[in-house]
Amino acid sequence: MVEQQAAGHVPVMCARIVELLSVPLQAPGSVYVDCTLGLGGHAEAILSACPEASLIGIDRDQHALLLAGERLAPFGDRVRLYQARYDELPEVLAEAGRPRVQAILADLGLSSMQIDRRDRGFAYSVDAPLDMRMDDTQSLTAADLVNTSSVGELAGMLRRFGEERFADRIARRIVTERADQPFSTSARLVRVIESAIPAAARAGGGHPAKRTFQALRIAVNDELVALTGLLPAAIAALALGGRMAVLAYHSGEDRLVKNALRDATTDRAPRGLPAVPAELRAQLALLTRGAERPGSDEVQDNPRAASARLRAGERIEEVAA
Known part of the structure; x- marks a missing residue:
């Protein structure tokens, strides 16, 4: 069953996601969080490219978790899966004993399994x-x-x-x-x-x-409410040098992502201060210029990628105590 589902599952902008997130995942003990695990396509690619990293996989869909678990079984104890909504990220990380992580991905919207299963009604x-x-x-x-x-x-x-x-x-x-x-x-x-x-x-x-x-x-x-909760939680969970990437598929999602990254990459000190206090400095630096889009070849191979918008950032300032 998992082979059939995975065969039709093409992770969106996968090579670019791996390129962005693999940098901080080369260190031993590094942790990658996939907030929208789906069928595990992005997770499989990142775990393969980053042999020192482990995965915390989150999905609210118990059926997706079952299939992803089968797909990711070859990675053994490098994989821990949790059924939760992605704005429950702080609770999941607390349960996993990893309040700070090196990489986070949120691939918003529907998974291929949810679209293709008739009984789900999507x-x-x-x-x-x-x-x-x-x-x-x-x-x-x-x-x-x-x-x-x-x-x-x-x-x-x-x-x-x-x-x-x-x-x-x-x-x-x-x-x-x-x-x-x-x-x-x-x-x-x-x-x-x-x-x-x-x-x-x-x-x-x-x-x-x-x-x-x-x-x-x-x-x-309640997707936009959940996303509003996820974004600040994900930014706060990044260790120094950690990276997050978000794939959005419609303007409402992308607007929330854009605004959250804009706020996190901007100093919050009043004008005129001779120096910006550490707690008011920008937390992130952008890794993408605007929203990156999939290339025409990818869209031709995977039409579901057509509306994707990718934004990413890297933590440059330590979390304030």
Whole structure:
């Protein structure tokens, strides 16, 4: 099973991630944290390139952890896996006994397994239950949101998390249609979304349901709240010389990453001070100029990489006591 899943799993910008993060992972005892382990593609590449490093792998999806564990089994006790949401990073590191680490990766969004498993309900291209939970032990599903949210709540969700310009039309149509019958599967929701979008707008810009499904997924899994918690925790967890990299896939995610790295790479002292106190100095230096994007060859081989934006930074100032 793991061989089949891994065969279809192409880690995004993998060579560049290894290049960025392997520098501090050459030292004996170094630790790499993969906050979004998925099927373990990035982790496998980094552990192979950095034989002195060990892995703390985190994922909220218990099914992904099982498959990643099988894939990473050849690395033996260099691998420790934890089921957690990535904003629980401080608790995971405390349990692992490693409050400071040398490298951190967060590959945001969906894993290949979640997209490809029909029963998970993430894909708009197949008919499936409206689920979209990354952790299927939680109670809230996409069907719950679609069937209970008001027009205003749905429209706000679609605008904020999906940047859907027809959010109001789609929300009103959903509420009208669910009055006859609650939504339970993706195919019916896709048809309703398509009917709410003007024909001219449906002609270009990708699948008409793409932005709505993205918004529902983000809302179901509280992804931007979790990311807001992860970013300062990850920066604080880096040892001196440690590096972090984040792959984002839509502007809402990337904006949070950009702002967090900007703040961490800027001195916080008031103007006019003759010297910047250590506790107010920039904590990080940027390793990427703006957001790096995958090359055309990678996008051709792996279309899911097309929207990826990579940002990275390195700790240059010790954590204040």
